[in-house]
Amino acid sequence: MESLTLSDVEQKxxxxxxxxxxxxxxxKVASNGRVLDLFRAAQLPSEVVLQIxxxxxATRLGHFGRSQFYIALKLIAIAQSGLPLRVExxxxxxxxxxxxxxxxxxxxxxxxxxxxxxxxxQGLYPAPGTALIPRPPGRGHxxxxxxxxxxxxxxxxxxxxxxxxxxxxxxxxxxxxxxxxRQHSGGNADRQQVVAATGxxxxxxxxxxxxxxxxxxxxxxxxxxxxxxxxxxSWVSFTADTPPSSTLPAMHxxxxxxxxxxxxxxxxxxxxxxxxxSSGYDDPWKITDEQRQYYINQFKTIQPDLTGLIPGSAxxxxxxxxxxxxxxxxxxxxxxDFDKDGALTLDEFCAAFHLVVARKNGYDLPEKLPESLMxxxxxxxxxxxxxxxxxxxxxxxSPVEVTPNKSPSMPSLNQAWPEMNQSNExxxxxxxxxxxxxxxxxxxxxxxxxxxxxxxxxxxxxLLAKPPELSEETKLPPSMKFVAANTVGDGYSSSDSFxxxxxxxxxxxxxxxxxxxxxxxxxxxPPPPRPQQSHSRxxxxxxxxxxxxxxxxxxxxxxxxxxxxxxxxxPLPTQGVPAGGAGLTTTSPQQIPQQPNFADFSxxxxxxxxEQPSSLPDIDKHSEAGQVHKISEGAGxxxxxxxxxxxxxxxxATVNSAKGSSGPLAPPPKPVRRxxxxxxxxxxxxxxxxxxxxxxxxxxxxxxxxxxxxxGKDKKAIQASIRRNKETNTVLARLNSELQQQLKDLLEExxxxxxxxxxxxxxSHL
Amino acid sequence: xxxxIAVIAKENYPLYIRSVPSQNELKFHYTVHTSLDVVEEKVxxxxxxxxxxxxxxxxxxxxxxxxxVYGYVTNSKxxxxxxxxxxxxSLRDNEIRSMFRKLHNSFTDVMCNPFYNPGDPIQSxxxxxxxxxxxxxxx
Numbered sequence: 030m031e032s033l034t035l036s037d038v039e040q041k042x043x044x045x046x047x048x049x050x051x052x053x054x055x056x057k058v059a060s061n062g063r064v065l066d067l068f069r070a071a072q073l074p075s076e077v078v079l080q081i082x083x084x085x086x087a088t089r090l091g092h093f094g095r096s097q098f099y100i101a102l103k104l105i106a107i108a109q110s111g112l113p114l115r116v117e118x119x120x121x122x123x124x125x126x127x128x129x130x131x132x133x134x135x136x137x138x139x140x141x142x143x144x145x146x147x148x149x150x151q152g153l154y155p156a157p158g159t160a161l162i163p164r165p166p167g168r169g170h171x172x173x174x175x176x177x178x179x180x181x182x183x184x185x186x187x188x189x190x191x192x193x194x195x196x197x198x199x200x201x202x203x204x205x206x207x208x209x210x211r212q213h214s215g216g217n218a219d220r221q222q223v224v225a226a227t228g229x230x231x232x233x234x235x236x237x238x239x240x241x242x243x244x245x246x247x248x249x250x251x252x253x254x255x256x257x258x259x260x261x262x263s264w265v266s267f268t269a270d271t272p273p274s275s276t277l278p279a280m281h282x283x284x285x286x287x288x289x290x291x292x293x294x295x296x297x298x299x300x301x302x303x304x305x306x307s308s309g310y311d312d313p314w315k316i317t318d319e320q321r322q323y324y325i326n327q328f329k330t331i332q333p334d335l336t337g338l339i340p341g342s343a344x345x346x347x348x349x350x351x352x353x354x355x356x357x358x359x360x361x362x363x364x365x366d367f368d369k370d371g372a373l374t375l376d377e378f379c380a381a382f383h384l385v386v387a388r389k390n391g392y393d394l395p396e397k398l399p400e401s402l403m404x405x406x407x408x409x410x411x412x413x414x415x416x417x418x419x420x421x422x423x424x425x426x427s428p429v430e431v432t433p434n435k436s437p438s439m440p441s442l443n444q445a446w447p448e449m450n451q452s453n454e455x456x457x458x459x460x461x462x463x464x465x466x467x468x469x470x471x472x473x474x475x476x477x478x479x480x481x482x483x484x485x486x487x488x489x490x491x492l493l494a495k496p497p498e499l500s501e502e503t504k505l506p507p508s509m510k511f512v513a514a515n516t517v518g519d520g521y522s523s524s525d526s527f528x529x530x531x532x533x534x535x536x537x538x539x540x541x542x543x544x545x546x547x548x549x550x551x552x553x554x555p556p557p558p559r560p561q562q563s564h565s566r567x568x569x570x571x572x573x574x575x576x577x578x579x580x581x582x583x584x585x586x587x588x589x590x591x592x593x594x595x596x597x598x599x600p601l602p603t604q605g606v607p608a609g610g611a612g613l614t615t616t617s618p619q620q621i622p623q624q625p626n627f628a629d630f631s632x633x634x635x636x637x638x639x640e641q642p643s644s645l646p647d648i649d650k651h652s653e654a655g656q657v658h659k660i661s662e663g664a665g666x667x668x669x670x671x672x673x674x675x676x677x678x679x680x681x682a683t684v685n686s687a688k689g690s691s692g693p694l695a696p697p698p699k700p701v702r703r704x705x706x707x708x709x710x711x712x713x714x715x716x717x718x719x720x721x722x723x724x725x726x727x728x729x730x731x732x733x734x735x736x737x738x739x740x741g742k743d744k745k746a747i748q749a750s751i752r753r754n755k756e757t758n759t760v761l762a763r764l765n766s767e768l769q770q771q772l773k774d775l776l777e778e779x780x781x782x783x784x785x786x787x788x789x790x791x792x793s794h795l
Numbered sequence: 796x797x798x799x800i801a802v803i804a805k806e807n808y809p810l811y812i813r814s815v816p817s818q819n820e821l822k823f824h825y826t827v828h829t830s831l832d833v834v835e836e837k838v839x840x841x842x843x844x845x846x847x848x849x850x851x852x853x854x855x856x857x858x859x860x861x862x863x864v865y866g867y868v869t870n871s872k873x874x875x876x877x878x879x880x881x882x883x884x885s886l887r888d889n890e891i892r893s894m895f896r897k898l899h900n901s902f903t904d905v906m907c908n909p910f911y912n913p914g915d916p917i918q919s920x921x922x923x924x925x926x927x928x929x930x931x932x933x934x
Binding site for chain 2: 341342344345348355356358359360362363366369370371396
C-alpha cells in the first residue's frame with residue numbers, strides 16, 4: 030500500500046469520514062455499504078469509483094481498511110479536481126482540495142464542518158456571520174488558489190465584484206467577501222454577514238454537482254474566487270434532494286447542537302436565514318436582497334448601464350456558461366423576456382438569473398413566470414399577474430411596457446397590419462351591392478382580391494379617390510370612370526368585382542346612382558387595356574380610314590395632334606360643325622379640369638350642332654391629357670353618332686346630356702356603347718352629376734340656339750352639314766358594329782377565362 | 796379548431812408539426828407535405844409583381860373530403876399550415892386568419908429567443924401552449 034501523507038485538515042476530515050463509515054465500530058474497517066454510499070455521494074462516474082477502489086487496494090483486501098479508506102478519499106479528491114487517477118499522485122499532488130460528498134452526509138459534514146468552523150473561523154474571520162461559511166476553505170484557501178490555476182476561467186479583476194456564478198455564488202460569495210476583506214481589508218462586515226447567511230441558504234440549495242470543480246470554476250469565470258468553490262464544496266454537502274427548507278432547519282439544528290460559541294452565533298445567523306428562507310418558501314421565487322445585488326452586479330458586467338438592455342446574444346453567452354441544457358435555457362428565456370424584445374432589462378435579467386440559480390439547485394422551472402419575478406412594470410399581461418412591488422428595484426428600465434401578447438415584435442406587428450386591413454375589408458364585404466353576376470364570380474373576384482390583397486383595394490375602393498389614376502377624370506361621373514378604371518386595374522374583375530368589393534366601392538357606386546346603368550357600363554369591360562388597345566387600333570384605323578379624308582379638309586391640326594383614336598372624333602366635328610366653338614371655348618375652362626369626355630361631349634355637341642369646329646381644340650387639350658382620351662373620344666363620336674342617329678329629332682340638349690353622361694373613359698368603347706343603349710337612363714343620371722356637366726351642357730346648349738340662327742341664315746350650309754353628318758353617321762355606325770363585334774368576342778373570351786378559373790379553383794366559394 | 800398545425804421552414808422541412816393524436820398522424824404529415832406544392836404555386840403566382848405587399852394569408856389551399864388545408868406564408872418564407880376538419884363548417888375565414896396571426900406572433904417570440912437556432916425544431920413551451928389552444932379539444 031502506498032504511503033499516504035495527509036495534511037492535518039485532510040487527516041481530520043478523513044478520520045471523520047471513516048468514523049462515519051465505521052458503522053460496526055471496529056475502528057479498523059469501514060463498512061463497505063457506507064463507504065460505497067459515500068463514494069456515490071462523491072458524484073463521480075461509477076468507473077472512476079471502481080478505479081479508486083482498485084487503486085486503494087480495497088478490492089484486493091475486500092474491505093476498506095483505514096488506510097484504504099484514506100487513500101480512496103484522497104483519490105476521490107483528486108478525481109474531483111479533475112486530475113487523472115494515479116497512485117503516484119496520492120502524494121505528489123499538493124494542496125489538494127478535500128473530497129466532496131454531496132448526498133446524505135449531512136450530519137457528518139455538519140459535524141466536521143462545525144469542527145472546521147471552530148478551527149478556522151476564529152483564526153481568520155472575526156465576523157460571526159461567516160461562521161457558517163465553510164471554514165475548510167479558509168484553510169484550503171491557499172489550496173484553492175493553486176487549484177484555480179487549473180481552472181480555465183476568464184480572469185476578472187477581483188475587486189470588481191465579489192460575485193460569483195450563481196450556483197457557486199451563494200456559497201462562494203461569502204468566500205469572496207472574506208477574501209476580499211482579508212486581502213483588501215475593505216470588506217463590509219455587514220455584507221459579509223448577509224452574504225454569509227445567504228451563502229448558507231444557497232449551499233443548501235446546492236444541487237448535486239455533476240460537473241467537477243473545474244466546471245464550476247468555468248461557470249464562475251467572471252469572478253475571482255473560482256478557487257473557493259472547491260473548498261466550499263467540500264463543506265457543502267447538504268442534500269439537495271430533500272426540500273431545502275427541511276434540510277435547512279435540519280442542518281442547522283444539528284449544527285447548532287454541536288455549537289461552540291461560534292456555533293451559537295452561526296445558529297443565530299442561520300435562524301435568521303431560516304426565517305428568511307421560510308418566508309422565501311412562502312414564495313420560493315422571491316429574490317432576496319443580496320441575490321438581487323449579485324444579479325445587479327452581474328448585469329453591470331455585461332451592460333454598465335443599469336437602465337439599458339442586454340442583447341440576446343450576450344445573454345445567451347452568459348447563461349450558457351451555467352451549463353444548463355439549451356432547452357432549459359430557452360425556456361428560462363421565454364419566461365423572463367417579458368416584453369419579448371429579444372433583450373433583457375435589469376428586471377428580466379434578474380428573473381432569468383434567479384431561474385437559472387433555482388434550476389441549478391434542482392428546482393423545476395415553472396410554467397409561467399412567478400409573480401415575484403415579474404418585471405416591475407405595469408403588467409399588461411392578461412394573466413393578470415401583479416408585478417411585485419420591488420423595493421429597491423425602480424428599474425422600470427424595461428423600455429417596453431407592452432402587453433406580451435399584444436405586440437410581440439415588429440415583424441409580427443407589421444404583418445399584422447396588412448392582415449388586419451385585409452380582414453377588415455373582408456369582413457366589410459358583407460354584401461355586394463347590385464351584383465348581377467353569379468355568386469361564383471363574386472367569390473372568384475373576392476378570392477382574387479384577397480389574393481392580391483391591397484392591390485385590389487387600391488384600384489377598387491380608392492378609385493373614386495384616385496382620379497389621377499384615371500388621368501383626368503376627376504369630376505365627371507366618377508362612378509363611371511372608376512368602373513372603367515377598375516376594369517383597367519383588374520383583368521379579371523368585371524363589374525361584379527367592384528360590386529362585390531369593399532364598401533367604398535359599393536358606396537361609390539350607389540353614389541353615382543348608377544344602379545343598372547353603371548353596372549351595365551361596368552359589366553362589359555373585361556380587361557380594359559386589352560380591348561382598348563385593340564380598339565384603339567381598330568378604331569383608330571377605322572376612324573382614320575373613315576375620317577382621314579374628311580378630316581383632311583377639316584382641321585388637320587387637331588387630328589395631327591390627337592392620337593389615333595382621337596382622330597375619329599376630330600374629323601366629325603370638322604366635318605360639319607362650324608363654330609359653336611364660342612360656346613365651347615367658354616366651356617373649355619370647365620371642361621379641361623373635367624374629363625375628356627367633356628371634350629367628346631362638346632365635340633358631339635358641336636358635331637351635332639354642326640357648328641362647332643372649335644371643339645377640336647378642346648378635344649386636343651383633353652386628348653393631350655392622356656391616352657384614355659383617345660379612346661373616349663373615339664367612343665365619343667360613336668356615341669354622338671349613335672345618339673344623333675336615333676335622337677335627331679331630340680333636342681341637342683338631350684343629346685348633349687347623354688354625351689356628357691357618358692363620361693367614363695377607360696374602356697370608352699364599351700361603356701360608351703352601354704351608355705348609348707341606355708341613354709335615357711343616363712340622361713337623368715347626367716343631370717344629377719353636377720354643375721360642371723350642367724355647365725358643359727349649358728355651353729353646348731347655348732351654342733344650340735345659334736344653330737337655328739345659322740340655319741335661318743344659311744340653309745345651304747345646313748344642308749351641307751346634314752349631308753356630312755349623315756356620312757359621319759354611316760361611318761360611325763360601321764364602327765359601332767365593329768366594336769360590338771369586338772365586344773362580343775371579348776366577352777366570350779372573358780367567360781372562357783372565368784370558366785377556366787373556376788376549374789382551377791374549385792374551392793373558391795367558402 | 797385545427798386538427799393539425801405545422802410550421803415549415805424556408806427549405807421546406809418541418810420545424811414543428813403537431814396533430815390531434817387520435818387520428819392518423821402520418822396522414823397529416825402527408826397532407827402537409829402535399830400542401831407545400833400548393834403553397835409554392837400560390838407564392839410564385841403572386842410574388843413576382845407585388846413582392847412588397849404579398850398577401851401573407853394564402854387562404855384555403857385545397858379541400859379534401861375530410862378536411863381543408865389553409866396556408867400562410869411569412870416574409871421569410873416560413874410556412875404555416877393548418878388542417879381543419881371539414882365537418883367544422885362554422886370556421887370562418889377570419890378565424891383562420893386570427894389563428895395564423897397568433898401562430899405567427901408566437902413563432903416570432905420563439906425566434907426572438909437567443910437560445911433558439913433558426914432551423915432547429917421548435918421546442919418552446921409557450922409555442923406548444925398556443926398550438927394546443929388552437930387544436931381540437933377532443934382527443
